[in-house]
Every structure is written in structure tokens, then in C-alpha cells.
Amino acid sequence: MGFADQFWQLTVDGLMVGSLYAVIALGYTLVYGVLQLINFAHSEVFMLGAFGGLFAARGLLPGGATPSGPASVGLVAAGLAVGAACGAAAAFILERVAYRPLRRRSAPRLAYLISAIGASLFAVNLAGKEFGRQNVPVPDLFTNGTLFHVFGAQVSTQTVVVLGAAVVMLVLLDRLVARTRLGQGIRAVAQDADTAVLMGVNVERVIILTFVIGGLLAGAGGFLYAMTFNASYNMGFVPGVKAFTAAVLGGIGNVRGAMLGGILLGLVESYGGYVFQASYKDVIAFLVLVGILMVRPSGLLGVRLGRAA
Amino acid sequence: MLTPARLRQLWVCLALGVLAAVVTGPGGDSAHPFRALRRSVVDPRIGIFIGLAVGLWVLLIAVARLRPLLAEVTAAARARRPVAAALGGPHATTGLNAVLLAAAIVAPLLVSTAAQQSMVNDIGIYALLALGLNVVVGYAGLLDLGYIAFFAIGAYVTAYFSSSSAMPWHAPFVINPFFVFPIALLIAALAGVILGAPTLRLRGDYLAIVTLGFGEIIQLLANNSDEVTNGSRGVFGVPHLSVDLPGIHYRWGIDPLPYYYLLLGIVVVVMIAFGRLERSRIGRAWAAIREDEIAAEATGVPTLRMKLLAFAIGASVSGFAGVLLATKQFFNPQSFSLQSSFLVVAIVIFGGMGSRLGAVTGAVVLQGLAFYLRDKVPPTDRYIYFGAVIVVMMIFRPQGLVPSRRRRREIELAGTTAGASDQLGAAPIGRTIT
Incomplete structure (x- = not known):
């Protein structure tokens, strides 16, 4: 089978993974927008959300039978909600412990990066200690099978669930940043924090809520990711780096850029993994990043959060 | 109350x-997550x-209660300056350095062989890596998260040139590992220039992610090319270092002590050399770039060339360390994981950016902690403590253990909202808000 035969299948797979990258990338981009900092521990927020959702789903589904119909929908929704809540809690604590004390001390910028790396090491290995170091599958919450075909490509229930949930989250977030008062606050801080203070924006609150929103998305995204690829204590690292790549690809600090970057990265990886070797997927992702940065260092949409949306 | x-x-x-x-x-497992x-x-x-x-x-x-009292006492002590008087004078630093060097010479004789191994593999090599990265991060202010890639390049180059059996892919001739040092140095520096030339035009955060990607690519390539590098099985049987001169025959072997003293010598030489470099015209150009790149450019500093130079020097030190690793022991792509890159960055920041003594101290403290915890807790768990120590350190002493004088001053100034233009300096917001 040649690339042309597989094209649509690869597109569907790439879109699914890409939408997850986009969801995670938003966390990086939002925090970068308001603080101009790379939140390196974001991948651990993702991991903790995945475990939260997984344990919730398992707790609600004690028997071995795969539910169907409304029960499936309810279980997936519960997993997403608990995952999001765990992610938000983790992000809140992270901001509290690893970032806020440093802000109070006007620490150099690299210090934030290092404390985030420290927090990340701590969280990963504590999770490994508490939850074991094997891969943990999410129990089947619905019967997975081919739902329909698009141009000959199979679209599974799993793909529909992941893609659907991710798209809903992306749209909601986009509206939130563009329309609500909080979104206005986030954009104001991203544009000019000092002036935002003068205009009566509670910057501390905006920063905390930005972390929490990023955590909500990452937690729910983590649960979706775990449904497809299992959960493990170190599951956050690779998608975290990819999502960061996606955020940079679209123009870091730009909400729609992160979405676009995530989808594009997922697609390129999917095609590239087929044309070359699956094990070179990660190499391809990074080469794309380096290539884009050479040509267009500010990313594809290269506008800051303050001016976007 | x-x-x-x-x-x-x-x-x-x-x-x-x-x-x-x-x-x-x-510890627990996933079947009973909360047990x-x-x-x-x-x-x-x-x-x-x-x-x-x-x-x-x-x-x-x-x-909190005693603080006013304490402040009085220290102020009084400071007024009399008994310590400063004893240590003062031009010879104070020399004396301190001599004491430290003597301690470094004696220390391995007092500990177990396992600790000696750790002093070579974990402390010595990482101190050397941190010294190299310090040039890039501390002097020139460029954040390199893929630094370990050059270490990998150095190690694989050694395997290529010095053994015909360690890797499937090898040079048609075999040379003594000592002659690989200059080759690895040059190749690593060249790799640094090749990576740096297009990327050093980018802003700080982008540079970080590109270098991170580069580090990942090198590791993945090493891991996936079974027919070239032996892939994930790793490289066995690179010969130990040896000297075969007329009259002098010496072979470094399994015993860690000779390696330790070799490393110590190299670290001292590198520290002295970088100290001279820091105070030279080049060092001042780096400081200017770090503090304000636009101003530096305007005053005639060839910024791109200087940044490339910093990158190349840092990379060559890393490549050099790679040769030592390869001749010392078995290695595989896992030795060059991103975590190792983070570890080197953490050592540099922890010790104090821009401070040579800080880089070495950071390696001793962080890797020493890892070694101390080795028997106390399961090896995988020690990163929990490691992470906690890093976070606590950053909260209470963001300038690092042994900050360079210049760096300390910069942070003080940033605290009073002056001189925060530094790319890696004070965080852009928050300082006026709290």
C-alpha cells in the first residue's frame, strides 16, 4: 500500500493526535502569554489529570463489562471532568509552590525554569512511587469499533470521542479568551502587565486563573490521551515537548496559533511516520520545528496573545 | 498572638x-492507587x-522574633570585620582555592570505591559539563537545553576512532583515545557552530526549544541506528585511556582513582582557562550581550560571532567530556537523555550562573545528594528529593549557591526594578505587583 492509499487514514489519525497536542499546547501558550515563561512542569499537570480521570473511570466502573449508550457517555464525561479537576488542582499548586514565591522575590527568569524542572522531577517520580511505574490502561468505557468511513479511512469511536471532546474544548477556550471578562483580563496582562494593573486588572488573580485554565485543558487532554495510549508516570514528557513544539510552531502566546500548530504537528508526524519509520516520528516533529523557526521565527501566526482573537 | x-x-x-x-x-501500584x-x-x-x-x-x-536582635549582632560583627580581616588581603582567594584543591585531592582517599566511582562518573564528568555549559548560559546568557548532545557526539566519536569492535561503524584505523581528544573537541565545536549558526539569531526561548529538539534528535538517531551505533544496546569495549611514550607506559583501568585525578586536573585547567577568558575582551563582550544584546551590537560587539564562539566553546568542552565517558565505561543512548541535559542546566543554575566555582559546587552538591540517597531510597525515588531540593533552592536562593559577583549585583538591581532588561534576568512582571 502506498502513501496515497493511506493518506486519508493517516490524516484521520494525525488529526486525532494533533487535536490533543493543541489542547495541551494551549496551557503553554496561555502561561507564556501572561508571564513570558515556559511552564516546563505542564507535562506533569497533564499526567496527573490522566491518572485522576483514569481512577475516576475505574472507580465508577467496578465490573468488567463494557457499558454502552448513555452509561458510556456519562463515564467518559466523568473521566474528563475529574481529569480536568485534577489537572486544575495540580496547576494551581504548581503555581503556588514553584512560581509565586519566585515572583515575590523577583528571581531571574532562568530560576523559574529550573524550579519548574525541579517540580516536574518531583511530581513525575512521586507519581511513579505512588502509582507504580508500569503502563496503566484506561478501562474500556465504550465499545470501540469502526463508526464510519471517510474517503475510505476508518474512523473509530475512539477517534470521534477524542476529536469531539478536543474540538469542544478548543472552541470553548477560544470563546473564553475572546469574549469573557476573564479573557479580557488575560489579554490585557499579556499585552502589558504594568498597564493592566493600572487599569484595575487583578494580575495575581489572572495569573492563577490562567494556570488553572491551562490545567483544566491539560487534565482533560491527559485523560483523552490515556484512553488512546495508556497512562504511566512518565507519560507527560513526550506529548509535553510535542505540545510545546506545537505552541512555538503556531507562535507562542497566540491561542489560535497553538491550535493550528497542534493540528499541523499531528498531521506532519502522522505522514512522516508512515513515509519514513514510525520510530523517527519524534525526529520529524523536531525537524519541522527547527525548519519553521529558521524561516519564520515568530511561528506561523506569530502574534502575541494580547493582540490575537 | x-x-x-x-x-x-x-x-x-x-x-x-x-x-x-x-x-x-x-510505594504503591496502579491497582491500588491510594493505598x-x-x-x-x-x-x-x-x-x-x-x-x-x-x-x-x-x-x-x-x-521572626529574634531577627531584630540578630541583625544587631551581625551589624556589630560586620563593623569589626574579624573574619574579613583574617581572610582579607590579596592572597585570600588564592588561599581558599588552595584549601579547596587540597580537599579535592584528599577527599577520594577517604571514601569507599563506590563513592569514588560516583565521584568520577557523576561528579567529575558533570562538573566538567557544567563548566562548559556555564560559558553558554552563565557568560553569554544563551539557554541551551540540548547540551548533552555534544557529550554524545564526543562519546560516539571516541568509539568510532579508538576501537574496531565497539560499534558496527568504525574508522579504518584505530588510534589511542588520547589522540581522540582533539578530534572530538573539534567535531563537537563544529557541531555547535552548525547548530548555532542558524539558531542563534532566534530569541532566547526559541533557542531553548531548538536546542532541546537537537538533543532529542541526537539521542533518537543514536538509539535507532542499530547498524551504525549499536542502537539501544550501547557501546562496549572502547579501550581505556593509556599513555605509550618511550619510557612512560600507563593505562587507566577499572580503578576510579586515576580517572579521578585526571579529571581533577582537567577541571582545574578548564577553570583557570575560563577564568582568563571571562576577564578577557571576549568575556566582556559576552557579558554585554547577556545584559543587553541591542546595546552590545550598537557599541560594536560582533554579537552573532561572539554567541557562536560561546556555543562552540561550550560544545567542545562537552565533547571532551564525552571522550572521558567513552573510555571510562559502557554507554548507551540512555546516557544522553534529556534528563541529563536538564541535570547539567540545574547544576549550573544551582551553583550560580556565571560562576566557575559554582558549577563545580553544584555538581558536588546535587550529585552528592543523589549518591547519598542511593542506598537510602529506591534509586528511582531519589529524583523526588532531587526535585524538591531544586525547588526549595530556587525559592530561597535563586542566585545559586556560589553566585558570581556580577550576577549577584544584577539580581540586587533587578530587585529595585533597575536593570531588568537582561534576557535571562528578572521576570518581566510581578515584581511591582506583590
């Missing part, structure tokens, strides 16, 4: 106590941690 602030402090102390109980408690948590909290042991937490709280209050 019990103000809300004090009560909040008590809660924080108690939360820390419970966290400590969980961290030191038993380990419950067992660490619902256990008589928790009493100790609660007691410690309350003790910490009382201590905090006591320190």
Missing part, C-alpha cells in the same frame, strides 16, 4: 509535614512528621 498570617504558616508547615510523610512512606497514600498518612509515623511540622512553625516564629 495567633494572627491569621501565623495560622497560615502553621497550615503550610503541616502540609509540608504530610507531604514529607508521603514522600518517605511506602500507599493512606498507609503513609494513617500510620503512627505521621506523629513524627506532625511534630516536625509544628517544630518548624515554632522555629519560624522564633526566628
Whole structure:
């Protein structure tokens, strides 16, 4: 089978993974927008959300039978909600412990990066200690099978669930940043924090809520990711780096850029993994990043959060 | 007496106590995710941690009470300057350095062989790496997260040139590892220039992610090319270093001590060389770039060339260290993981950016901690403590253990909202808000 035969299948797979990258990338981009900092521990927020959702789903589904119909929908929704809540809690604590004390001390910028790396090491290995170091599958919450075909490509229930949930989250977030008062606050801080203070924006609150929103998305995204690829204590690292790549690809600090970057990265990886070797997927992702940065260092949409949306 | 602030402090102390109980408690598994948590909290042991937490709280209050008194005492002491007078004078630093060097020479003789191994593999090599990265991060202010890639290049180049059996892909001739040093140095520096030339035009954060990607690519390539590098099986049988001169025959072997002294010598030479470099015209150009690149460019500093130079020098040190690793022991792509890159960055920041002694101190403290915990906790768990130490350090002493004088001054100025234009300097917001 040649690339042309597989094209649509690869597109569907790439879109699914890409939408997850986009969801995670938003966390990086939002925090970068308001603080101009790379939140390196974001991948651990993702991991903790995945475990939260997984344990919730398992707790609600004690028997071995795969539910169907409304029960499936309810279980997936519960997993997403608990995952999001765990992610938000983790992000809140992270901001509290690893970032806020440093802000109070006007620490150099690299210090934030290092404390985030420290927090990340701590969280990963504590999770490994508490939850074991094997891969943990999410129990089947619905019967997975081919739902329909698009141009000959199979679209599974799993793909529909992941893609659907991710798209809903992306749209909601986009509206939130563009329309609500909080979104206005986030954009104001991203544009000019000092002036935002003068205009009566509670910057501390905006920063905390930005972390929490990023955590909500990452937690729910983590649960979706775990449904497809299992959960493990170190599951956050690779998608975290990819999502960061996606955020940079679209123009870091730009909400729609992160979405676009995530989808594009997922697609390129999917095609590239087929044309070359699956094990070179990660190499391809990074080469794309380096290539884009050479040509267009500010990313594809290269506008800051303050001016976007 | 019990103000809300004090009560909040008590809660924080108690939360820390419970966290400590969980961290030191038993491990769990995914089938019973919360059993380990419950067992660490619902256990008589928790009493100790609660007691410690309350003790910490009382201590905090006591320190707050005694602070005015303490300040008076230190001020009085400072006025008389007994310590400064004893240590003062032009020979103070030389004396201190001599003491430190003597300690470094004697230290391995007092510890076990396992500790000696760790002093070579973990402390010595990482001190060398940190010294190299310090040029890039500390002097020139460029954040390189893929630094370990050059280390990998150095190690694989050594395997290529010095052994015909270590890797499937090897040079048609075999040379003594000592002659690989200059080759690895040049190749690593060249790789640094090739990576740096297009990327050093980018802004700081982008540079970080591109270098991170480069590090990942090198590791993945090494891991996936079975027919070239032996892939994930790793490289076996690179010969140990040896000297075969007329009259002198010496072979470094399994014993870690000779390697230790070799490394110590190299580290000292590199420290002296970089000290001269820092105070040279090039060093001042780097400082100018780090503090304000646009101003530096405007005053005639060839910024791109200087940044490339910093990158190349850092990379060559890393490549050099790679040769030592390859001749010392077995290695595989896992030795060059991103975590190792982070570790080197953490060592540099922890020790104090821009400070040579800080880089070495950081390696000694962080890797020493890792070694200390080795028998105390499962090896995989020691990164929990490691991470906690890094976070605490950054909260209470962001300038690092042994900050360079210039760096300390920059942070002080940033605290008073001056001179925050530094790319890696004070965070852009927050300082005027709290």
C-alpha cells in the first residue's frame, strides 16, 4: 500500500493526535502569554489529570463489562471532568509552590525554569512511587469499533470521542479568551502587565486563573490521551515537548496559533511516520520545528496573545 | 498572638509535614492507587512528621522574633570585620582555592570505591559539563537545553576512532583515545557552530526549544541506528585511556582513582582557562550581550560571532567530556537523555550562573545528594528529593549557591526594578505587583 492509499487514514489519525497536542499546547501558550515563561512542569499537570480521570473511570466502573449508550457517555464525561479537576488542582499548586514565591522575590527568569524542572522531577517520580511505574490502561468505557468511513479511512469511536471532546474544548477556550471578562483580563496582562494593573486588572488573580485554565485543558487532554495510549508516570514528557513544539510552531502566546500548530504537528508526524519509520516520528516533529523557526521565527501566526482573537 | 498570617504558616508547615510523610512512606501500584497514600498518612509515623511540622512553625516564629536582635549582632560583627580581616588581603582567594584543591585531592582517599566511582562518573564528568555549559548560559546568557548532545557526539566519536569492535561503524584505523581528544573537541565545536549558526539569531526561548529538539534528535538517531551505533544496546569495549611514550607506559583501568585525578586536573585547567577568558575582551563582550544584546551590537560587539564562539566553546568542552565517558565505561543512548541535559542546566543554575566555582559546587552538591540517597531510597525515588531540593533552592536562593559577583549585583538591581532588561534576568512582571 502506498502513501496515497493511506493518506486519508493517516490524516484521520494525525488529526486525532494533533487535536490533543493543541489542547495541551494551549496551557503553554496561555502561561507564556501572561508571564513570558515556559511552564516546563505542564507535562506533569497533564499526567496527573490522566491518572485522576483514569481512577475516576475505574472507580465508577467496578465490573468488567463494557457499558454502552448513555452509561458510556456519562463515564467518559466523568473521566474528563475529574481529569480536568485534577489537572486544575495540580496547576494551581504548581503555581503556588514553584512560581509565586519566585515572583515575590523577583528571581531571574532562568530560576523559574529550573524550579519548574525541579517540580516536574518531583511530581513525575512521586507519581511513579505512588502509582507504580508500569503502563496503566484506561478501562474500556465504550465499545470501540469502526463508526464510519471517510474517503475510505476508518474512523473509530475512539477517534470521534477524542476529536469531539478536543474540538469542544478548543472552541470553548477560544470563546473564553475572546469574549469573557476573564479573557479580557488575560489579554490585557499579556499585552502589558504594568498597564493592566493600572487599569484595575487583578494580575495575581489572572495569573492563577490562567494556570488553572491551562490545567483544566491539560487534565482533560491527559485523560483523552490515556484512553488512546495508556497512562504511566512518565507519560507527560513526550506529548509535553510535542505540545510545546506545537505552541512555538503556531507562535507562542497566540491561542489560535497553538491550535493550528497542534493540528499541523499531528498531521506532519502522522505522514512522516508512515513515509519514513514510525520510530523517527519524534525526529520529524523536531525537524519541522527547527525548519519553521529558521524561516519564520515568530511561528506561523506569530502574534502575541494580547493582540490575537 | 495567633494572627491569621501565623495560622497560615502553621497550615503550610503541616502540609509540608504530610507531604514529607508521603514522600518517605511506602510505594504503591496502579491497582491500588491510594493505598500507599493512606498507609503513609494513617500510620503512627505521621506523629513524627506532625511534630516536625509544628517544630518548624515554632522555629519560624522564633526566628521572626529574634531577627531584630540578630541583625544587631551581625551589624556589630560586620563593623569589626574579624573574619574579613583574617581572610582579607590579596592572597585570600588564592588561599581558599588552595584549601579547596587540597580537599579535592584528599577527599577520594577517604571514601569507599563506590563513592569514588560516583565521584568520577557523576561528579567529575558533570562538573566538567557544567563548566562548559556555564560559558553558554552563565557568560553569554544563551539557554541551551540540548547540551548533552555534544557529550554524545564526543562519546560516539571516541568509539568510532579508538576501537574496531565497539560499534558496527568504525574508522579504518584505530588510534589511542588520547589522540581522540582533539578530534572530538573539534567535531563537537563544529557541531555547535552548525547548530548555532542558524539558531542563534532566534530569541532566547526559541533557542531553548531548538536546542532541546537537537538533543532529542541526537539521542533518537543514536538509539535507532542499530547498524551504525549499536542502537539501544550501547557501546562496549572502547579501550581505556593509556599513555605509550618511550619510557612512560600507563593505562587507566577499572580503578576510579586515576580517572579521578585526571579529571581533577582537567577541571582545574578548564577553570583557570575560563577564568582568563571571562576577564578577557571576549568575556566582556559576552557579558554585554547577556545584559543587553541591542546595546552590545550598537557599541560594536560582533554579537552573532561572539554567541557562536560561546556555543562552540561550550560544545567542545562537552565533547571532551564525552571522550572521558567513552573510555571510562559502557554507554548507551540512555546516557544522553534529556534528563541529563536538564541535570547539567540545574547544576549550573544551582551553583550560580556565571560562576566557575559554582558549577563545580553544584555538581558536588546535587550529585552528592543523589549518591547519598542511593542506598537510602529506591534509586528511582531519589529524583523526588532531587526535585524538591531544586525547588526549595530556587525559592530561597535563586542566585545559586556560589553566585558570581556580577550576577549577584544584577539580581540586587533587578530587585529595585533597575536593570531588568537582561534576557535571562528578572521576570518581566510581578515584581511591582506583590
